[in-house]
Amino acid sequence: FGAVGLVAAALALANAAGGRVLTQLRDLATLKSLGFTRGQVALLLLVEHGALGLLGVVAGAVAGWGVMVLMLGSTSVAPAPMLAIVGGTALAVLAAVGVPAWRGGRTPPIPDVPSGPPRGRLSRLARLALLVRLPPALVLGTRDAFTRRMPAFLTAFGLAVPMMMITIGLGVWATLDDFADHPEQVGQHASLYVRAGKVEPAEARRIAEKDPGVAEVYPGTEVNALSPGEARSVRVRAIGASSTPYPFPVVEGRMYGRPGEAVAGQGLLDLLGVEIGDRVRLTVGGTPLIVRIVGRNVEPDQDGEVLSVGLDSLSAKDAVPPEFYALALKPGADTAEVRGRLLAESGEGLEVQEVVNPADRLAVIRVIIVALIGVLALIGLANLLTASALGLRDHAFDLAVLKAMGLTPRQVMATLVTATGLLVVLGVGAGAAAGMSVVTSLIDLQGDTSGVGAGIGRAPSALTLTIAVLTAVGTALAVALIPARRAARAQVPVTSR
Template structure:
């Protein structure tokens, strides 16, 4: 053992560059896996943490004012009750930005079940009777902090300036604006001041169950007891958890996929580096065996050396990953998606990542170590490549009369097939992931540049404030940049079985429907027809062509689903139909808002300001929420992980070029004797590595193109948005990626080849 350790120390001192390279590759992979796992944990942990601290309720029921809720606490399976609390609809205005609110009247004492978790400031206090506490994601959207003043307006449009005294997390609703309206807690007196009409308020009650998995059945029972016409909206803890997971899950899965690919690529790079190192140590290994080392001792020695390097990389990557996840920058990035700060990984998860990476290092070392242990003590001490026929690639190069230097390089590229395969695989696998990443980038660009393809043809949403509907519609349609105006009413609808509610949206009319992007079936064309998002189809287990019975505004409605649309909001759990369908279903249609479609190239901000001026501020006009705006962090993550993959590729290319150079060091003498100039010798060595890189780039980009749109559409389908959103990278992006990869390969080989051609011929005998 003492001799083994001495040999390892001597080898590391002799080749420090290769050791640092191996450690850096492993450290980069561990860092990427820690970031990926942190985001995956962040998709669930924020909700779990808030739910546990708030002693959250499993079911929340919005009932109409005057509904008798006294029987709910005595129902079987109920272990706790929160409320009932009076709620009212309002609008918050701050710095020109408006947000729909649900005011909740609560006392100064927090309830035992479903209590908000105060994050900043304080809870409601009778000493500040006009104070308001905002839900965290709503406050972040409005850029409101403790001490700011919030302009709140009720249905009558009167202004109430309320001071923000606290910011809190809630476990009963997803993040704003993905889920609307935002939540604001007030004392009962403030709510009565903002909305004095009792008929315009609702009652909210939360129920904690002994069996959380039975929430859907329990909701059905509650609706039966209270009466479907008395229940406006219900939600369960599963819905809230899913709404908080949507964006985080997308980012987490993307990072996880990158991490796994990086681990595979790193294993190939490590295997290639180990194989190259063992190839360069054949003379030393033969000498060690001549001194009495057994094959088993040689294998243990090589495994021990690479395992120590891998362990050093794991430690360095764990430290770096922990620092990055705990930094303020990462907290802001993760918080922009999850809504709350992401907790550091537990020791168990860190240990699992470390063990998995270390096992990958060991597995990647097994084959080269086994082959090294079979070296005969009487074998040649030179590392000459095996003799053989010209490869097919080299024969093709001869047929097309390429220069001799390129022909020799093409021949040398495949002399050692195992090394060539590992080099190609080590570069092709990251190129597959880079192509997929570029596909994600192109998809986000398409979201931003062509919002009409994801249901956002209406760039502006207008809510009348002091204008009757026909006046509001006339003012909007008269604007020079407006090409179409579509009335819109959003209502909650009880699903069949009355176990939960979804959003029912009347938009446009059957004769003039809103231009939804229909990916399956057709647009609704007459009353009673509707289109649905993928999430709703999956929730109801129905398909295009089926009929569904819903309860809207207390009235039963049967709709015929004739199409599937791309629906980025509410996980695709949205049903859309014409205003005439809603008019036939309910007695009184709420005041509509308006989706405004602008002409091509029109400025959204300019049109908004002009409409506000033309309406004399009697229209509340906001830009439509584009999901690409909240997924900007995906670009940052994709860029960072592409850098990690690029570093792994560079490590693999350096290893391949270094091994190829040492493998053909003696050939340099022969090539010079044949009359090749130093430039031609350099070309020969560079072309060998470049040929392998070219094959890897072509294979990687081809595989990435096959997988890119399929994976994105699969994610779109499973997230409820729907298939049909995936976009392939542009030709320019692919060309740039290919050129960069080939340039890196040529540069790595060129640097080493230039160094080799400057070596004195007499020194070659040492190798």
């Protein structure tokens, strides 16, 4: 998000700086006539526009630090990463304004006077509009949209980049929703963990199985194991029996079905350098544990560095008695009510703990997604507003001719909005398609590198994406309508008449 957002911001900044350079051509020509060199003029423009960009970088860094303090309650920030981010962003800003500044330095002492409106070939879309006999305003707008191919491409690209990242953000939101709605897909089939506490383990199991809201009871234990050649231990989770295993979400391979078989998280596979089908030798309390990894499961705990086996795969001294019981509830059962009944039935002797859903631990990401979507939308709209203003400047002579020919202000406005609207639809559509094509793979890549494992990514629903696209297009057209209305109300010069 940061890298792509920086690209979008640099593009918007370059367009804005380029537009200001175009409006200052006469002033720049005057400076060149007074003896300023190309380098001096370029440096002047670089300082002028770069200072504004650097001011924005500093303001953004301070605002980001303040938001971090409010959300995380921490004031300690590593100086090296912060300086690297600020320095890299400052270089991107200077590079973005450097190109328009260099072009402004090449302004001749006597500026070229535009001899006529921009010229170009009719696009296929404009020819199609003529063929189907659309209203004149729409035909003219279709022609203007692609008269200059490069500005049209940059405008559409400036909208496609933020829309692509917005689509990816919606995919992250959909993934978190999937975590919350289907916790069993991320290893949270059980809703409660019961420990014996002040009662006997057998009594704890009896109380759990007796509760009407409990569907299954899985006895389990967790031990630390050492691997040859590794300086630290890994977690071994033994739960259920190999014949009736705990339903882990296995995304590669298969579930273990007999003693000596296991499933592992991606983090453990990476740590040990093994693959599905390999045998692993571990040491649990001085007792060797040799298992064959038959599958990879989605593992949100311990950075994925967990090996899951059946209780019958451990030696008797490690597996009996079980340390806890994982309780899978019946559909519709309330977790808090079941927990209250278990505590009451045991006379507060049991230790009953609710399972924390990964979506709850990642709730702060939703706030970040909303903030990033807002920032990206503002960047895209600012870029569109700049491009629209430059387009109106390019087509000022056209507008005068159209008004002299008798087009009403509303028709002129429709022409301008159509020209911008086609680029908006193209950019937003392309960005949404690009985002949908990479969203699941990017989320799975993040899961793979964090140890949770691939197979968790979800794309936004068709309804969500449709609403996002329509909102983006509608907002962009509303922004493009501002300069269009101003141009439609402008008076036609007498010379044009």
